[in-house]
């Protein structure tokens with residue numbers, strides 16, 4: 001038996017035999033459209049504009065799954081989302097002119113058995129991979145203070161970036177969730193409204209809540225605001241609705257978490273998520 005390096009073992013891929021037309025040049029560039037990691041049932045799903053056979057490897061040190069998509073053009077910066085304790089992050093980016101790479105980074109104490117991992121094509125251009133169930137258990141048991149304030153797709157994460165409107169390099173102090181105008185925004189935790197209504201700084205209509213532990217959550221670009229200053233709200237109460245007021249290029253919620261009541265940190269560290277969705281085809285919703 002040939003010797004296999006301990007750090008790298010091949011991931012077995014079960015593709016459809018009908019999807020072998022990889023070498024055939026295609027008229028339209030292929031594209032990675034979406035990437036979803038569902039924490040509830042530990043499943044990775046992604047969709048491609050056209051069908052292709054992905055290649056995968058499992059690297060145990062550091063622990064991660066790498067899925068390469070040869071022939072897939074992904075135009076845009078590398079997208080990385082923090083997830084939780086079991087799966088720490090998911091990342092998508094272009095590694096060379098012809099290959100898009102998706103990486104799922106696990107906690108070092110997660111055990112990955114490559115034999116258990118199968119990438120399956122459910123229908124042309126749609127792929128899934130079932131991860132061990134115990135990974136979801138770790139993530140869902142992560143202590144998180146806040147519930148998700150809106151149902152939407154994460155369109156921009158926390159961190160330094162070139163601002164899509166002003167062109168400046170600036171710290172993006174929250175997470176953007178793209179959702180249709182009018183989608184309800186819920187209080188992430190019990191709190192008191194410390195600000196509500198129009199602001200001039202670019203955030204448009206906002207709601208700011210102060211919580212019992214002194215932390216603050218901020219909800220920006222609202223179409224309309226349902227609460228007023230001084231009001232007490234319960235976790236899950238509708239406090240506003242999604243809009244595109246202020247400096248914004250499309251309807252979305254800009255959500256901030258300030259644990260000390262002053263400095264914004266990555267909200268993904270504090271939110272309990274059921275799934276992480278990267279909408280890669282659409283770059284239209286950014287603030």
Ligand SMILES: [Zn+2]
Nearest residue numbers: 175176254287
């Ligand atoms: Zn934002």
